[in-house]
């Protein structure tokens with residue numbers, strides 16, 4: 001029997017995280033003792049010693065689970081004993097748990113995205129366009145390819161999109177095509193696209209007036225627009241997509257799902273998703289990491 005679930009999040013600078021609200025709500029809803037704290041750690045190499053200390057607290061059992069966010073999702077890998085298959089392929093970790101004596105890195109963004117996609121009106125398979133080629137994009141692309149989607153990955157730095165394709169394409173079934181994120185290339189593919197995913201931070205508060213969608217490019221006639229940005233809960237991209245007659249959702253559902261999957265890893269209990277969702281919706285953008 002675990003005495004208390006001491007959980008936490010590390011990243012930098014960690015000012016606007018919703019994770020504490022989600023996990024505190026989950027613990028409270030199940031009547032479990034514990035807490036979820038923020039551990040801001042500077043980018044490595046400055047943060048190496050604090051990172052070692054924090055991971056040491058997991059090894060001793062003082063901490064039962066850790067979430068990881070930017071800028072440590074990739075650099076933390078060097079300090080872990082092993083990765084799950086998803087984290088290995090994606091090359092990024094957002095959840096750490098202990099398995100016996102091993103510190104294991106997992107990536108719940110991938111399955112969190114897929115779980116939330118299942119609540120939408122997206123078709124089961126087709127051509128997808130993913131905007132951005134960072135850690136979240138890699139999780140989304142890996143998840144979609146695993147389900148048989150063909151994916152165009154569009155990035156402002158073409159090389160970054162190429163790297164996603166090179167590392168995630170399955171040799172016998174290549175399904176990822178890199179693109180430069182610019183009007184001409186998007187216009188060439190757009191009519192085939194049934195799912196558009198924004199995996200850039202464009203549109204995120206306080207820059208809510210920005211959008212990753214290039215000016216002058218029309219939306220396809222039928223597609224779901226999925227914006228990973230979750231704050232604000234309606235982004236410029238989803239608003240403009242709806243005006244064009246398309247269904248559109250933001251990333252709050254994914255945020256809850258990836259947190260729920262992490263919570264289940266740490267506690268072994270089915271996550272109380274409803275309570276977590278309510279906590280997310282109640283959250284007004286107040287700073288929750290101190």
Ligand code: NAP
Pocket residue numbers: 070109112131132133134135136137155156157160181198199200201202204212228229230251252254255256258
């Ligand atoms: P990341 O690793 O920093 O990647 C961001 C990507 O967006 C990179 O390809 C970056 O290109 C591109 N980008 C940034 N600014 C751009 C601009 N002005 N124009 C065009 N492209 C731009 O970040 P991430 O971890 O993948 O996160 C991306 C977004 O997803 C964030 O808003 C994050 O909050 C959100 N997210 C949501 C969830 C959820 O649960 N809903 C989970 C994970 C992430 P450069 O490298 O050239 O800058």
